[in-house]
Amino acid sequence: MERERLEFDVVFVGAGPAGLAGAIRLKQLAAERGREIEVCVIDKAPALGAHSLSGAVVDPRALAELLPDYRERGCPIEEEGLRDAVFYLTAAKALRLPWVPPFLHNEGAFVGSLSKLCAWLGAIAEEAGVNVFPGFAGVEALFDDAGGRVLGVRTGDKGVDKQGRRKGNFEPGVDLLAKVTVFAEGPRGSLLREAAKRLGLFDGRMPQVFETAVKEVIELPEASPFLTAPEAVIHTFGFPLGLHTKGGGFLYRMAERRVALGLVVGLDYADPMLEPYREFLRFKRHPLVAGLIAGGRVLQQGAKTLPVGGWYSMPRLCADGALVIGDSACTLNARRLKGVHTAMKSGMLAAETIAEALAAGDTGASALEGYRRRLEESWLGEELRQARNFSQALSRPPASRVVHLGAQMLSRGRGLVDPMPLHEDCSTLRPGVFREPAPVADLDGTLYLDKLTGVYLSGTRHEEDQPCHLHIPHPELCTTRCWQEYRSPCTRFCPGQVYEIETAEGGRPRLKLNPSNCLHCKTCEIKDPLRNILWNCPEGGGGPNWTIL
Amino acid sequence: MNIVVLVKQVPDTESLVQIAADGVSIRKDDVKWIMNPYDELAVEEALRIREAKGGGVTVVSCGGPKAQETLRTALAMGADKAVHIQDPAAEGADALGTARILAAALKAMPFDLILCGQRGVDEDNVQVGPAVAERLGIPHLSFVIKVELLDGRVRGHRVVEGGTVVVEAPLPALLTTQRGLNDPRYASLPGIMKAKKKPLEVKSLADLGVDPATVGAAGRKVVVRALKLPPARQAVRMIGGETPEAVAAELVRVLHEEAKLI
């Protein structure tokens, strides 16, 4: 099929903070140098910000560098002048830590909604002349004949039915050609997965490891004590995950009587029966949390993963004609629980490198290598180096964890073992221990929701008649080995009830997929112990419709 | 053939719809805005007619600054030009006020056929299309699921309860669309690029010669007293059973005894 080709200087795949900051920075540099740079940003989300979910306590450092007048330009800030509290939770009690570790101090930061921030940044990018296209998924990286140089990306076809046949409104994808293609897909990019294999970007690096979070924005009643509490930012650890599974909870106060609430679960957990969504409900039912949100109503819900491998997991950042930025490049600082400012900074440093390379007329890997150097020499490199063994330490048993973290704090991140090893999340489930956990009872549909009501409140919608975007190379394993050894953990780790095991005729178990429920968190691809799930982009414009997460 | 399509930007009814503090409007900031789905059908039909018969497609919308997004979407789908009636005095118009404004705009442009959605999914008035036709003194065919153009006439297939009615009118005429008319095309990426360069004219009420006192919030004949959200969805109940007969029997029992529907 002949596809239309559109040429740009630079194409960003992903309109998160990384891609948008990079695109805006490029336009600024073009204006400074009096040079035209044609920039395009695509995102699979139906609208800008609709697939953006974060906490978010935002460190404004990168934002202030990019847009010194960000306040005057109407940056959507929910709450500022933040004070923090950290609690250790037992099943019935909450013990407040007498001090907050320095890396969790948030005085200069603000609470924001990433959906709103991305919509705002996207409008600024458009004003600056960037071509921003929400509703278009990048489905294939384009290579030259030798296969070593990235030439651009292909967007997905639309109007294809379940069987792969063209419907009446078939619209072929287009080839977006660029001198530089920037992968800014966030955690576990599906394009990057394939391109990286070809380019060896992850070779010789530590594995990519993740945490997954369920998050809600809840509207509180006027009398809620949290609205007037001195601490607008609360972090918890301990219950419900215990001390052997890493992760923790957060509550961030927002404007308009709202609170952002979430539970983050390290995906290196061992118990195949663990269900992150259930833990999330248990977290909400803890007396401390339940008291703070009493009388509230959930406005929106969603789920997303965070790449926490950090410094040693970072892929090779450049190839001929391509760069990797943001969460796709593991720029998230797991120690500070922050990835927005680091993603933005990486995008801005990439932009500076690209502008230079374009001016010199060479966008090969060695010309783009300046990006890694810039990153290493900037505050971003310094921040990430200090956190380089943090996630690893959290995966250790409680006693040695404390020793490692203490040593890291005293040695600017080096600690006792440097580098500490990481293990792939798909390898950590222990087969054969099946304690069926009791379901969380009394869901009221207002403040405590079952998974499907949560999916409904995420606004998730996909064209129903399209090929399934979840590729399961060996479906027979689902009901044999995976069931026998792990009791089909996909039915639990997926927060959107995409995976169900039903009993088919003759009492045989059968996998049933509900791809339309997919929240695009990609936990399935990451955690599946048999590596039998590949997540690809569904038809562009499908998925969650978040506006305040 | 000059075809004009009337489009409106509406909140996606599945997004976060909340009643504003005044109790008579919805909060505008957290909702997602889309082209009224029935208007998408109208744009698609107009493009198909143009593809078959030649001519041009103009899209017209009356709305705030954001409504331009919807006009751009229509242009990206393939419409040729757009007219945006944007005036603070037009805000808060009821269906008849909106029709008055749109009719005034239409009087100033050539048209053989006007297409619009049967209703906006925001206020569900089902009035604007027919009222525009009345103001222009032209016939209108509503709820069409099939359109045929004959020599100087248009034939519309309308859905009625239990069947379809086939009606005809001389051109110029106005049609309102019903689901099933067509499958709207996607706005393609090159289409979106091209749409940025297509003409989009912005007009005020003064440009159209409309007296602001007769439209907008000032000219409302219908006043909204209160808005209420529909009752929360009930949980779905799956009816099980060993055999199809048992499932059917249980379903009948539930419908009869519990839901009291039959």
Ligand SMILES: Cc1cc2nc3c(=O)[nH]c(=O)nc-3n(C[C@H](O)[C@H](O)[C@H](O)COP(=O)(O)OP(=O)(O)OC[C@H]3O[C@@H](n4cnc5c(N)ncnc54)[C@H](O)[C@@H]3O)c2cc1C
């Ligand atoms: C629950 C949670 C809480 C967090 N809390 C905080 C916090 O308090 N403070 C903080 O600073 N950070 C926080 N983070 C981290 C922060 O949100 C991320 O680090 C940051 O969003 C990364 O930005 P990004 O642009 O790299 O990726 P993303 O924000 O993930 O954006 C990637 C974009 O690319 C799009 N995309 C992906 N693949 C494709 C494709 N193939 N084609 C087209 N589009 C594609 C996606 O739709 C998405 O819009 C949190 C994250 C989570 C999940």
